[in-house]
Amino acid sequence: MSFIAVIPARAASTRLPGKPLLDICGKPMVVRTAEQAAQSQASRVVVATDDSQIQAAVQAHGFDAILTRSDHPTGTDRLAEVATQLGLAADSIVVNVQGDEPLIDPAQINAVAQLLAQTPDAAIATCATVITDAATLFNPNAVKVVCTLGQRALYFSRAPIPWARDALADGSQKLAPGLSALHHIGLYAYRSNFLMAYPGLPVGALESFESLEQLRALENGYSIAVHIAATHPAAGVDTQEDLDRIREIFTNRL
Known part of the structure; x- marks a missing residue:
């Protein structure tokens, strides 16, 4: 497997x-993330940025960094430019690692890359974990995914899916016994030829309403394989509280 x-x-x-x-x-957050990605089986780790200061900081710590346009509407569009700049072969596998996840598990990076390598008819591979609490199921900021019996994505939604009709008939918000609801994890592996095609794909109503860019692939007929991870990954950094928590974790490690 190469990616x-x-x-x-x-x-x-x-x-x-x-x-x-x-x-x-x-060290800068993006460098900490790159260090985690470098512990995976990736043959190369590249930071793609629209800022020369970020590029310089990454390169100063010994990692590759390339400049991309600043007007990309989605992260996937930015990856498409990267694939073009690097001249990747059509069947190359690219794993998108978010720059604000300095605790990303290298094993999960390997898992999505391996799943895509083993699923030749899929354009994308991604991750999910089993939902174990009602708060996550009903939280619109926690994206859910439902899959086929062969673990291909049928749909992604901010809504609580699948909907347990009988268990929720009384209007309560709870987990139905035995419900196999899945929390989507935003870690993706792509084939390079899909990335090249992505910017030209039409944006459908589902993507627009849900504000989930992965729905563009489903709406245009592409297959997404889903890896069910045993544990949910460590949270990324979105707020000052998140940053304080991450800093404490690294302080304790070091």
Whole structure:
């Protein structure tokens, strides 16, 4: 199995300005993420950024970084530019690792890459974990996925799916006994030829209403394989509280 890990790192962030360069025990967050990705089986780790300061910081720590346009509407569009810049072969596998996940598990990176390599008719592979609490099922910020018996994605939604009709008939919010609801994890492996096609795919109503870019692939007939992980990954960094928590974890490690 051969794949590369690409870490998109945009300078703009509404809640944490300059997020990729925020310090975590002496190194920028995006560098900490790259160090985790480098522990996977990826043959190459590349940071894709729209900011020359981020590029310089990443390169100063010994990692590859390339400049991309700043007007990409989605992270997948940015990866498409990366695939073009690197001249990747059509069947190359690219794993998208979010730059604000300095605790990303290298084993999960390997898992999505391996799943895609073993599923030649899928364009994408991604991850999910079993939902064990009602709060997650009914939280619109927690994306759910339902799959075929062969673990191919049927649909992604912010709504609580599958809907347990009888158990929820009384209007309560609870987990129905035996319900195999899945929480989607935003870790993706792509085939390069899909990334090349993605910017030209029409945006459908489902993607627009749900605001979930992976639905563009489903709406246009592409197959997404889903790896069911045993544990949910460590949370990324979206708020100052998240950053404080991550800093404490790294302080304890070091």
